[in-house]
Amino acid sequence: AQSVSQHNHHVILSEAASLELGCNYSYGGTVNLFWYVQYPGQHLQLLLKYFSGDPLVKGIKGFEAEFIKSKFSFNLRKPSVQWSDTAEYFCAVSPGSGGYNKLIFGAGTRLAVHP
Amino acid sequence: AAGVIQSPRHLIKEKRETATLKCYPIPRHDTVYWYQQGPGQDPQFLISFYEKMQSDKGSIPDRFSAQQFSDYHSELNMSSLELGDSALYFCASSGRGGNEQFFGPGTRLTVL
Numbered sequence: 001a002q003s004v005s006q007h008n009h010h011v012i013l014s015e016a017a018s019l020e021l022g023c024n025y026s027y028g029g030t031v032n033l034f035w036y037v038q039y040p041g042q043h044l045q046l047l048l049k050y051f052s053g054d055p056l057v058k059g060i061k062g063f064e065a066e067f068i069k070s071k072f073s074f075n076l077r078k079p080s081v082q083w084s085d086t087a088e089y090f091c092a093v094s095p096g097s098g099g100y101n102k103l104i105f106g107a108g109t110r111l112a113v114h115p
Numbered sequence: 116a117a118g119v120i121q122s123p124r125h126l127i128k129e130k131r132e133t134a135t136l137k138c139y140p141i142p143r144h145d146t147v148y149w150y151q152q153g154p155g156q157d158p159q160f161l162i163s164f165y166e167k168m169q170s171d172k173g174s175i176p177d178r179f180s181a182q183q184f185s186d187y188h189s190e191l192n193m194s195s196l197e198l199g200d201s202a203l204y205f206c207a208s209s210g211r212g213g214n215e216q217f218f219g220p221g222t223r224l225t226v227l
Contacts, residue, residue, distance in 0.1 A: 036218075044207075046215065101171070103150075105159075
């Protein structure tokens with residue numbers, strides 16, 4: 001079965017620290033990859049996405065992610081976090097090369113950034 | 116820009132009651148997806164509709180049904196509610212190409 005694994009369930013950082021959240025997926029075919037962020041009490045917002053092309057994708061708010069096909073990974077990074085980045089981060093995979101496919105989410109990583 | 120609208124935002128029901136959740140996609144989006152997010156859990160795909168036809172089905176209980184109407188809004192009908200149905204129910208929509216889903220604010224259902 002297709003699945004998404006996020007390695008860290010809780011991460012605590014100080015402001016200005018660097019962030020890397022791991023994400024691995026199990027699916028042998030073509031996938032579209034996403035990172036979503038959910039701020040406390042709010043809905044899911046798209047941070048960035050990968051469909052094809054350059055495996056290093058840049059998203060909003062200074063986030064970026066790298067798709068490594070050989071490792072089935074799509075790790076999220078940010079060089080310097082801010083207090084406002086405190087949120088839950090979900091990696092998601094949409095299997096198949098076409099659109100209109102369901103999203104399979106990881107368990108999420110809850111990030112707390114201390115001033 | 117217009118976003119996905121869900122109503123109601125909060126709903127409290129008793130066990131064995133029924134509930135109807137509504138989702139209004141972004142204008143000109145033709146595909147709607149429903150997800151269930153239990154407390155402290157990741158969103159789980161329930162069902163999706165493309166051009167008013169069911170396009171995919173996930174872990175949706177038989178007690179639940181859904182449809183997409185001619186104006187592309189969708190309704191999730193839930194019957195014989197159980198305590199375990201308490202969750203945040205997200206609707207998402209996508210447009211041409213269908214590669215990116217935009218999420219609504221969710222409906223928080225509490226079953227007492």
